[in-house]
Amino acid sequence: xxxxxxxxxxxxxxxxxxxxxxxxxxxxxxxxxxxxxxxxxxxxxxxxxxxxxxxxxxxxxxxxxxxxxxxxxxxxxxxxxxxxxxxxxxxxxxxxxxxxxxxxxxxxxxxxxx
Amino acid sequence: xxxxxxxxxxxxxxxxxxxxxxxxxxxxxxxxxxxxxxxxxxxxxxxxxxxxxxxxxxxxxxxxxxxxxxxxxxxxxxxxxxxxxxxxxxxxxxxxxxxxxxxxxxxxxxx
Numbered sequence: 124x125x126x127x128x129x130x131x132x133x134x135x136x137x138x139x140x141x142x143x144x145x146x147x148x149x150x151x152x153x154x155x156x157x158x159x160x161x162x163x164x165x166x167x168x169x170x171x172x173x174x175x176x177x178x179x180x181x182x183x184x185x186x187x188x189x190x191x192x193x194x195x196x197x198x199x200x201x202x203x204x205x206x207x208x209x210x211x212x213x214x215x216x217x218x219x220x221x222x223x224x225x226x227x228x229x230x231x232x233x234x235x236x237x
Numbered sequence: 238x239x240x241x242x243x244x245x246x247x248x249x250x251x252x253x254x255x256x257x258x259x260x261x262x263x264x265x266x267x268x269x270x271x272x273x274x275x276x277x278x279x280x281x282x283x284x285x286x287x288x289x290x291x292x293x294x295x296x297x298x299x300x301x302x303x304x305x306x307x308x309x310x311x312x313x314x315x316x317x318x319x320x321x322x323x324x325x326x327x328x329x330x331x332x333x334x335x336x337x338x339x340x341x342x343x344x345x346x347x348x
Contacts, residue, residue, distance in 0.1 A: 165341065166336075
């Protein structure tokens with residue numbers, strides 16, 4: 124499968140634990156984007172990364188959330204000290220180009236915080 | 238108020254019917270996307286358009302920039318078309334990722 128791969132598909136955490144969500148972009152894509160879909164709400168942009176660089180994190184909550192896209196390996200969205208309000212579906216997308224490239228989305232990671 | 242509004246929120250149709258989902262936006266855009274999301278599933282990009290009309294199989298997307306309105310049509314609908322259809326506006330500024338998403342239209346096509 125050469126598509127955008129996200130794991131885990133489902134993750135359950137208790138309040139205060141850490142959640143790590145991984146995203147491997149499509150082959151040949153160096154631009155990765157994370158979006159969050161809260162229950163009963165539309166998707167919202169969180170962060171845009173290229174290899175080893177955060178380009179735009181304007182949609183990311185200021186505290187507890189961080190993202191990285193290392194030179195080797197997948198992009199990781201990390202949520203520390205999770206709270207119930209973090210329960211959502213987190214989608215990753217990738218593109219070949221920033222300005223004109225079509226976005227390809229992954230299957231999403233569904234986080235449930237107990 | 239969301240800058241991208243979709244209607245209807247829910248739509249039930251019989252197999253074979255012609256479906257129309259509408260999207261209105263209040264911001265200036267460089268492109269508009271239509272996405273499909275199956276329950277519990279991932280998101281598939283159906284169309285990205287900035288003017289006129291695009292067709293792919295039984296799906297047709299149109300956009301009227303002056304009226305800030307887009308429609309997604311499905312001809313000869315089938316139960317496998319049942320999904321959430323999401324409209325997303327690209328606010329431009331040289332980026333294709335800063336999308337403002339609608340809340341989606343849940344389409345159910347009954348056999």
